[in-house]
Amino acid sequence: MAVIRDIEAVVFDVLGTLVDEPGGLRAEIRDALPASDDPAVDELLALWERHREQEQQRIAWKLRPYADTETIDAEAARRVADRAGLSDPATVARLATAGRRLPPWDDSVAALEQLAQRFPVFGLSNAAHTTLTHLGAHAGLRWHEALSAETVRAYKPAPEVYRLAVDTAGCAPDRVLMVAAHAWDLRGAHAVGMRTAYVRRPVGDPPTSADDFDGRYDGLGELVTALTVGRRR
Known part of the structure; x- marks a missing residue:
């Protein structure tokens, strides 16, 4: 050592x-979509992570003005909700703050x-x-x-x-x-x-x-x- x-x-x-972080986000997605099986949750987590990585890269490359992670996470949560057919505003809003927990x-x-x-x-x-x-x-x-x-x-x-x-x-x-x-x-x-x-x-x-x-x-x-x-x- x-x-x-x-x-x-x-x-x-x-x-x-x-x-x-991945484990926490996975748990939050599962809470928002309790009927989803493991493969579906993993797919939604990958969608979230891809969006975050892509948007941070776009900011680094000056293709997008700076946006903080609260903004990017809210976008990712919306994408996850749209993909999963989740429409309850309160559930989507809580999912957007998953990074806090x-x-x-x-x-x-x-x-x-x-x-x-x-x-x-x-x-x-x-x-x-x-x-x-x-x-x-x-x-x-x-x-x-x-x-x-x-x-x-x-x-x-x-x-x-x-x-x-x-x-x-x-x-x-x-x-x-x-x-x-x-x-x-x-x-x-x-x-x-x-x-x-x-x-x-x-x-x-x-x-x-x-x-x-x-x-x-x-x-x-x-x-x-x-x-x-x-x-x-």
Whole structure:
């Protein structure tokens, strides 16, 4: 296990790293459409995820003005409802806010609690401010500040999103550790000089042999040990 030294602040990706986004969305779709079988729910989840990815790419390519994830999720929920024949406005409206109610992974709450006693801890997410506020409360995530890409009107892996985290931490980039389950996210952080730690998740984007991250861990418990062994409070 790689021990990581000389870190002054820890920044966590949220969606997929601290919370199970696909699992949470799948559960919300099932609640909205209780008669749907598993293949139908999986198809609707894929429709949601494709819409979000496509729209964020269009924004990155300047083909669409910036829209936050609350807006894009509402569009995705409408597409899911139209595909499934769901017409109840209240049910569609609740589905549109599914991103606020995603479940944490089993080790997320305890790991944040431990690290927050030793480091400034930040969430850094493409999720909108409103989504992060509700999600943090729902999942019981303890961080000192939740940073949204909405602030810089861009989406990761745009460099300005990572610079937001570095500027907020108030220290040199190589003293700020970015933690994520997505190799593409860590590559973006590395490009602006941040340190990087990959944490394995069932829904993540694993690194390749070419990725030079500071550490690779099977869970957040290993990461906590790597950051705190031998470190004074």
